[in-house]
Amino acid sequence: MVLLQPLLIEHLDRVGLTVPTDVQATAIPTISKDHDVIIQSYTGSGKTLAYLLPILAKIGPLKCSSETDEPDKKKGIEAVIVAPSRELGMQIVREVEKLLGPAGKKAVQQLVGGANRSRQEEALKKNKPAIVVGIPGRIAEISAAGKLQTHGCRFLVLDEVDELLSFNFREDMHRILEHVGKRAGGEQPNKTLGPLARRIERQTIFVSATVPFSVVRAARSWGRDPLLVRAKNVLPLDSIPAAGPVSISGKQMRMMLDSARVYASSIYIGSVLLALICALLIHNKLLTLLAIIIEIGALVW
Known part of the structure; x- marks a missing residue:
């Protein structure tokens, strides 16, 4: 040394x-x-x-x-x-x-x-x-x-x-x-x-x-x-272990598939699609505004 x-x-x-x-x-x-x-x-x-x-x-x-x-x-x-x-x-x-x-x-x-x-x-x-x-x-x-x-x-x-x-x-x-x-x-x-x-x-x-x-x-x-x-x-x-596939625990999987989480995600995705359809095809301001309100509500929830 x-x-x-x-x-x-x-x-x-x-x-x-x-x-x-x-x-x-x-x-x-x-x-x-x-x-x-x-x-x-x-x-x-x-x-x-x-x-x-x-x-x-x-x-x-x-x-x-x-x-x-x-x-x-x-x-x-x-x-x-x-x-x-x-x-x-x-x-x-x-x-x-x-x-x-x-x-x-x-x-x-x-x-x-x-x-x-x-x-x-x-x-x-x-x-x-x-x-x-x-x-x-x-x-x-x-x-x-x-x-x-x-x-x-x-x-x-x-x-x-x-x-x-x-x-x-x-x-x-x-x-x-x-x-x-x-x-x-x-x-x-x-x-x-x-x-x-x-x-x-x-x-x-x-x-x-x-x-x-x-x-x-x-x-x-x-x-x-x-x-x-x-x-x-x-x-x-x-x-140091080499990087490998990320494993998901059973608890994490149950949280991801929680019924309330799935329901809220469905509403959010549906609201986004509805807002796009209303804005691009129907040109209905009232429906567009309603879809946006539902989307924000689902996001907050």
Whole structure:
């Protein structure tokens, strides 16, 4: 297990973070052992630091002394953190900057909307950050322009991954997943997992307050044997049952077939049909008004 660098612990003490939360105490050693994980915990439980600390222990100015760079290796972006909103992205950047201190702020670069893209590209070229934090659209946009090199990236974090699975982010996420951690000449992904399959070089961290089946499916496809971190527990993803047909209990069935409910539903449907017939065919205002009154009465009942 990678231990936190004394300098990193010193910075934590300086900002008043001396006791880890449950999810941090569980996630930090698990991520440090190079496991892909899903971090599930409620808002405000410290999920951001739960993945930031083990990442900062391996990259950037506060990394552990045991994490030596390979000789003649060109430094580049080593961690990409994706957030669904500008607000969350900037919040994560502030957390990183708070830990790094004024001297290490250049190690992180935000790539969010609402900011000048050219200036962001210039900052990437000038500062050569180890960590980029941004929204899918801006990260994919700069990557497509050839200004964001992430093929040698070691970490990919998908914060609020349940929102990142939205259809609106589909194309941008496709590009991010295809390029982050893909090294030239590296092993190709398992084609049975589809084009969004994970590259073996990167460590993927999924973060969410909830873990619906869509998140489980994404983690299985994009991760390598990911573990589920919940507060004090670490569970294999296989412990989460796959989604199956929804079963209806006998009590629910009796409630659905209750005579009063069926009668009210019949009146409501009949009233709707009568109102449509009166309005479209008979053109009788009195019958239409009567049907609407009956319909409202059935709905209230």
